Amino acid sequence: MKQLDVCLTPELLHLHNLSNSIVVVADIFRATSCMVTGLAYGVKSITPVATLEECRLLQERGMIGAAERNAKKEEGFQLDNSPFSYMADNLIGAEIAMTTTNGTLSITKAKATAVKVLVGSFLNLGALANYLRSEVYDVTVLCAGWKGRPNLEDTLFAGALADALQEQFMLLEDGTLMAQRLYQESRHNLLASVANSSHVRRLQRLGIQKDISYCLQTDLYDIVPVLRGGKLIAMP
């Protein structure tokens, strides 16, 4: 039987053997929720990069640059890290280069050894689960966390995916068990559950409550973003 495992932060990724595993990266507030939204609205590709410099370079070469650090847009870039910014008409068919505090670093770390890298969020949870059921590989959910530490919202997403896949996958490790229990306990009110988390307090100070509510909606989009040749695209 296939296994599903949860890695609570990229700082622990070296403890996971990814050689037979698809990695699902989750940075719920807000990088991967933005990626899913953009690709669902017709963005052609999103190139995740680890540094501001790479992002700037790609912007100079004609891509649309999106750069966030510490939950704020960096100066000199065209796009911010709010999912509502990814619904714009001028982004249909566009190529985006993106760097964020946690999410894009997780993607660049995972791609070194994983069979395949997908991007997950509550917005495309059902589509992801369906796709993973159809594959032969194990699954590792990589929570982006916050600056190396685990966070609540990404753990809840990992728990939601584990919960959806528990009939088809073995859930053996304690990290997985803990994520699933935290999700089960709060599945009926995710918004209340994250209200006290450190990142939500951080985002609320920036006045982006509506982003939080949006990112906690389940199954808005039927797409699975996959990394191909360094670019995230909607799986055909």
Place this chain on the structure above:
Amino acid sequence: MKQLDVCLTPELLHLHNLSNSIVVVADIFRATSCMVTGLAYGVKSITPVATLEECRLLQERGMIGAAERNAKKEEGFQLDNSPFSYMADNLIGAEIAMTTTNGTLSITKAKATAVKVLVGSFLNLGALANYLRSEVYDVTVLCAGWKGRPNLEDTLFAGALADALQEQFMLLEDGTLMAQRLYQESRHNLLASVANSSHVRRLQRLGIQKDISYCLQTDLYDIVPVLRGGKLIAMP
């Protein structure tokens, strides 16, 4: 107000600033439960060491050597890692050198920068909480985990301590919040809660169910083990 923070595995300890913090190390199954039991029963001191070689050296110099790897006693050492072995009359007044898969490594890691290193378990939860309330320092609960990964039983202990101290300490970080929620959900039946955890399955294969039940009992002993000059002693 003082802060209480939870570090889910020693692999994440570098992300925690310990310069104003007392560290409470927890390796519930079974290292720290053994330490608390031994010191409560009259062991004079326990010297935690990271390697088998150091432990062997100290045994040759007259200490009682206790060495465990992968939940089993290592050959050539006098003592194993079952708390019941620490209740023996011949250990009263004895000096023990101990090395375990996860617990002693966490202690040696923490002592480099922490204000003070204490040892925690459910067995001395109340005594620990009372002592920490009386101190001026922040608290970091360091879960020993399993080979770098978080585990359920140490996380539950961290949650229990956070829960006991929530009136006197701020609980700001998500790791702390998650530990507390997991504890609150299972406080009334810890044994059932850990029944499915990876380490309990591992221990059950070794036939040590009674160790598990023992280590989940709360407030058997009114002692606080503290590291002084490389040795754990019961705080006077």
